[in-house]
Amino acid sequence: MKRSSKPVRQCHACLLNLGKVCWEYANPRRQWRNRRCPGFENPALYNELTEWQAAPHVKTRKQLRQAAGRKRVTPAALRRRAQIVKSTG
Numbered sequence: 001m002k003r004s005s006k007p008v009r010q011c012h013a014c015l016l017n018l019g020k021v022c023w024e025y026a027n028p029r030r031q032w033r034n035r036r037c038p039g040f041e042n043p044a045l046y047n048e049l050t051e052w053q054a055a056p057h058v059k060t061r062k063q064l065r066q067a068a069g070r071k072r073v074t075p076a077a078l079r080r081r082a083q084i085v086k087s088t089g
């Protein structure tokens, strides 16, 4: 059996389907072996997913770096702001 973490066609309507991976199972194809995935329309798992999505996440180093870069004021940005202030006021 092909081992892949990618959800299969039957996972289309499942909330646990995150596009490239299944939130719960490492091998979605294997879950559908008996014509019914145990996670499909499973209210307990759906609740767990909702709680997980609502919980605050630890930012990765890349996300922290990107956030710092967005806050940084460059000389070009300062000039643009000054031009905007001149033109409006």
Ligand code: SF4
Pocket (backbone or CB within 6 Å): 007, 008, 010, 011, 014, 015, 016, 017, 018, 022, 023, 024, 025, 027, 028, 029, 031, 037, 038, 039, 040
């Ligand atoms: S829980 Fe089952 S139906 Fe839902 S995405 Fe995972 S493998 Fe597919």
